[in-house]
Amino acid sequence: MEYKEESRLCIVIIPKTQKVKRIVIPDWLPKFILGLTMTIAFLLVFSYSKITAFTNSLQVENLDKNSTKYILEEELANLEIISKEKDKIISKLEANVVDTQEKIDEVDNIFMDVERLQKQLEKKAGITTASRSNSIGRRTDLETLETDESLEALKEILDEKEQELEKFIVEIDNRFKYLESVPNLWPAQGRLTSRYGNRKNPFGRGTRFHKGIDIANSYGTSIKAAGSGTVTFSGTRSGYGRVVIIKHNSEYETLYAHNSQNLVKIGDKVEKGQAIAKMGSTGRSTGCHLHFEIHKNGKTINPLTVLNK
Ligand SMILES: [Zn+2]
Known part of the structure; x- marks a missing residue:
């Protein structure tokens, strides 16, 4: 209140x-x-x-x-996906590297085989080619390179090797051609009845220089080219009767005389061992035989020094 x-x-x-x-x-x-x-x-x-x-x-x-x-988590998930993709790519690349290395090893083995063959051929042909120390494994440590680089390096080495082999093939081919042209094949089967050098004149007195060898056999025996070459003469010459002359290379020429028949003509290319004439006794001859001469650099030489033993 x-x-x-x-x-x-x-x-x-x-x-x-x-x-x-x-x-x-x-x-x-x-x-x-x-x-x-x-x-x-x-x-x-x-x-x-x-x-x-x-x-x-x-x-x-x-x-x-x-x-x-949430966004971060999403991003993280994305990153993880990307990371996984990256891992996949990396393992793929690593697989490629392994693959590349395997290929390199394979190629290297082939190269070693090729080099071995090359050396054997060189020994047989009596030639030496440019140094061939370019085996892949020995020259380049490809394991330390990236895949692309190792592939590039491999390609480069393969190209080099290819060129080297091409050069070798040309060299060996030339060597084989030369060896084929050397007149070392016996031109006919038969008996060696007269050697190169001074001998008693079969047609008179004294001695006469015999410029070739005589091989005797039956009439029509096949006469073969002692080496590959080009026929520079096919016809008749005084004393020689029917005769064939072959130029083999810059050094050698051969002459086949007293033939009953010539099978080649001037300009013909002949292979070593190819039949070029038939044995006879045309010209200055004492019986059916082949008179065979080898000329080296324009001068006669003893055929027995060139013919296969
Ligand atoms: Zn003779």
Whole structure:
């Protein structure tokens, strides 16, 4: 219960058993309390909204963090996929390297076989070609190279080897051609009846220089080219009767005389062992035989020094 004085408020509390109590308060106090209450209420509301906003922002931030995390996880997954792909590619490349190395080893083995053959051929042909130390394995340590590089290096070596072999083939071919042209094949079967050099003149007195060898056999026995070459003469010459002359190379010429028949003509290319005439006794001859001469650099030499033993 209360009553109002001029500028004061008087609050009277009347308990049931005790004396009435009277509290006098200034009249601004309720207004102040109300104001304070309202202020507090306002502050509370304001704070709440602030807190809510902050909480919301925290939640948003959290969401952001979550989404960022999600994105990161996604990216990580992508990276893992890429990494796996990379691993695949790397293992593929490594497989290629192994593959390449196997090919290199294979090629190297072939090269070693080729070199062995090359050496055998050189020995047989009596020639030496340019040094061939370019075996792949020995020259290039391809294991230390990248696949592309080793493939390039392999290609380069293969090209080099190819050129080298081509050169060798040309050299060996030339050598074989030369060996084929050397007149070392016996031109006829038969008995050696007269040797090269001074001998008693079969047609008169004294001695006469015999410029070749005589091989005797039956009439018509096949006469063969002692080496490959070109026929430079096929006809009749005084004393020689029917005669064939073959030029073999820059060094050697051979002459086949007293033939009953010539089987080749001037300009013919002949192989070693090819039949070129038939044995007879034409010209200045004492019986059926072949008179055979070898000329080296324009001069007669002893055929027995060239003919196969
Ligand atoms: Zn003779």
